[in-house]
Structures are given as C-alpha cells and as structure tokens.
Amino acid sequence: MAVEKYSRQRESIRKNLAGRRDHPTADMVYLDIRKEFPNISLGTVYRNLSLLAQLGEIQKISVSDGPDRFDGRTKPHDHFFCKECGCVLDFQLTDTDNRLQRQAGKGFEGRIDGQTVQFFGVCPDCLKKQTGKVHVSNENYIL
Amino acid sequence: MAVEKYSRQRESIRKNLAGRRDHPTADMVYLDIRKEFPNISLGTVYRNLSLLAQLGEIQKISVSDGPDRFDGRTKPHDHFFCKECGCVLDFQLTDTDNRLQRQAGKGFEGRIDGQTVQFFGVCPDCLKKQTGKVHVSNENYIL
DNA sequence: GTTTTTGCAAAGTATTTGCAAATGG
DNA sequence: CCATTTGCAAATACTTTGCAAAAAC
Numbered sequence: 001m002a003v004e005k006y007s008r009q010r011e012s013i014r015k016n017l018a019g020r021r022d023h024p025t026a027d028m029v030y031l032d033i034r035k036e037f038p039n040i041s042l043g044t045v046y047r048n049l050s051l052l053a054q055l056g057e058i059q060k061i062s063v064s065d066g067p068d069r070f071d072g073r074t075k076p077h078d079h080f081f082c083k084e085c086g087c088v089l090d091f092q093l094t095d096t097d098n099r100l101q102r103q104a105g106k107g108f109e110g111r112i113d114g115q116t117v118q119f120f121g122v123c124p125d126c127l128k129k130q131t132g133k134v135h136v137s138n139e140n141y142i143l
Numbered sequence: 144m145a146v147e148k149y150s151r152q153r154e155s156i157r158k159n160l161a162g163r164r165d166h167p168t169a170d171m172v173y174l175d176i177r178k179e180f181p182n183i184s185l186g187t188v189y190r191n192l193s194l195l196a197q198l199g200e201i202q203k204i205s206v207s208d209g210p211d212r213f214d215g216r217t218k219p220h221d222h223f224f225c226k227e228c229g230c231v232l233d234f235q236l237t238d239t240d241n242r243l244q245r246q247a248g249k250g251f252e253g254r255i256d257g258q259t260v261q262f263f264g265v266c267p268d269c270l271k272k273q274t275g276k277v278h279v280s281n282e283n284y285i286l
Numbered sequence: 287g288t289t290t291t292t293g294c295a296a297a298g299t300a301t302t303t304g305c306a307a308a309t310g311g
Numbered sequence: 312c313c314a315t316t317t318g319c320a321a322a323t324a325c326t327t328t329g330c331a332a333a334a335a336c
Binding site: 060061062063064068078080082083089091093100101103104108109110111112113114115116117118119120121122123124126127128 | 203204205206207211221223225226232234236243244246247251252253254255256257258259260261262263264265266267269270271
Binding site for chain 2: 324325326327328334335336
C-alpha cells in the first residue's frame with residue numbers, strides 16, 4: 001500500500017466518526033454508512049478503520065468485554081467506561097499529561113510516547129436511573 | 144455458579160500468574176499449565192481466567208493488536224505497552240491516583256470506581272537494541 | 287448424593303484476507 | 312493504463328459454551 005488514493009467510502013467513514021461522540025464499533029459504523037452506500041461491505045469498513053487508525057486520524061479503543069470501538073477525536077484525551085451500559089465517554093484532564101509522563105519517565109530507560117487514562121465506573125445516566133439524582137454539567141467531562 | 148469449589152487446575156493457574164510478570168495470554172498460560180496437567184483444556188484455562196478476573200484476583204488487560212493478557216498483580220497499578228515487541232510492563236505511579244480521580248470526578252455526575260494509566264512507547268530492551276544505550280533501574284518501573 | 291468443575295468438541299464473535307471487478311489519478 | 316480500493320466470501324483468531332464424565336465436599 002504505497003500512496004493513499006481517495007475513496008468515497010473512506011471519506012464517508014471518516015466523516016461519520018468525526019460527527020459522533022459515541023465511540024461506535026465497526027458494525028455500528030457499517031450500519032450507518034450503508035444508508036449512503038448500500039453495497040458497502042463490512043470488510044471495507046474494517047479495512048478503512050484500520051488504515052485511518054494507522055494514519056492517526058482516528059483512534060482504536062480496545063475494551064475487555066466487546067468489540068473494538070473507534071473514536072474520531074484526534075487530540076489526546078482520556079476515556080470513561082461505564083460498567084452498567086458499556087458506554088464510553090470522553091474526558092479531558094487539564095494539564096496532567098506532562099505531570100504523568102514526567103513522573104513515569106523518571107529513571108525509565110525506555111521511551112514514553114504517550115498515555116491515556118482509563119476511568120471505570122457508572123455513567124451519569126445509569127447512576128440517575130439508580131438513584132434518581134439529577135445530571136449536571138462539569139468541567140472535565142466533554143459532551 | 145453459587146459457591147466456589149476448589150480445583151487443582153484453577154489453583155495452578157492462579158499460582159502461575161502470581162509467579163510471573165510478563166502478562167501472558169490465555170494460550171501462554173495454557174502451555175505452561177500443560178506441563179503439570181497434560182490433559183487440561185484451553186477452555187478450562189479461559190473459564191478460570193474469567194472467573195479469577197471476576198473475583199478480582201487477577202486482572203484482564205485488553206490490547207488493541209492481539210489477544211487479551213492477564214496480570215496476577217492484585218493491587219492497582221499502571222501499564223506500559225511497547226509498540227516494538229508488544230511486551231507489557233508494570234508501572235506504579237506514586238500518589239497520583241487520588242489526584243487523578245479527584246480531578247476527573249470534579250463535577251462529573253457519574254461515579255468513578257477506579258482508573259489506570261496506559262503508557263505507550265518503546266521498552267528499555269527494544270530501545271537498547273536501537274541505540275546501544277544501557278538499561279538502568281528506576282523508581283517507577285517495577286521489575 | 288449433590289454441586290461444581292473438567293475435557294472435549296462444536297459454536298459463536300470479531301476481524302482479516304484473497305481475488306476479480308470497479309474506481310481513482 | 313497502472314495502482315489502489317471495493318464487494319464478496321472464505322478464512323482466521325480468539326473466546327465461549329453444551330454436555331457427559333470426573334472431582335470436590
């Protein structure tokens with residue numbers, strides 16, 4: 001695979017991911033793209049998701065209990081995994097990146113290129129269903 | 144699955160994981176246990192790894208490029224993934240846990256139960272092969 | 287004796303791949 | 312035209328599961 005050539009399908013996949021925040025699986029993307037390209041195959045979706053991830057234009061997120069999920073956000077950020085509904089939310093931790101990397105790298109003779117924090121718990125919606133509490137906005141959680 | 148009953152196979156799996164630091168896959172554990180129980184099946188290994196992970200006695204680590212890996216360490220810690228050789232190393236970030244969780248939870252109306260940091264880069268051994276540099280010990284990296 | 291666990295094999299998911307036809311440049 | 316991408320289907324990789332026999336208690 002030498003030079004990348006344009007393809008309508010890949011462009012559609014790229015836009016689809018850029019326009020959503022729900023960290024879909026390959027299959028979810030496939031179902032969506034089929035509305036525009038009824039004949040697209042799941043294999044093509046997988047191929048393009050892999051390619052885009054390699055190019056750093058999207059991010060692949062592996063979770064322990066289901067298929068991989070994909071994230072259209074390019075800039076580094078963190079993720080929250082809800083153990084109730086399985087949803088994945090974005091977090092942006094302010095200013096901790098350098099601190100973390102500096103602390104971890106101190107005396108480590110390998111090279112650290114990047115890092116992400118994975119949070120686990122119960123998302124606002126699921127917690128609300130359990131307790132009846134109200135959901136308010138906050139500064140780290142990115143809608 | 145009401146009460147847990149002892150089994151020699153499960154005990155062997157538990158001990159195997161406790162005695163190694165290389166974050167093996169289910170198959171690697173299987174090959175090892177077979178030395179002691181030549182008839183053990185891969186299914187049994189998977190069943191017990193799942194069970195032990197549920198009980199919190201081991202940890203399951205999902206990586207984006209290969210099968211799941213397992214970690215016998217019970218207390219919370221972080222992981223480093225080498226993009227060259229695929230190895231997984233343990234990190235113990237001193238005292239950042241509370242800071243991270245506090246910062247992320249500020250104003251977040253869900254519940255955060257825990258978190259781990261994933262580092263990506265090149266491990267000491269691979270870097271050494273590339274540059275010829277020497278490997279020294281450090282304070283965060285756990286041998 | 288009753289319940290849990292095992293080994294085996296088959297099934298289930300998720301993802302990748304080979305290949306001829308279609309598309310892009 | 313030549314290189315890349317596609318759709319399709321088959322193949323692969325990983326993990327789970329049904330069931331009768333064995334082990335644990």
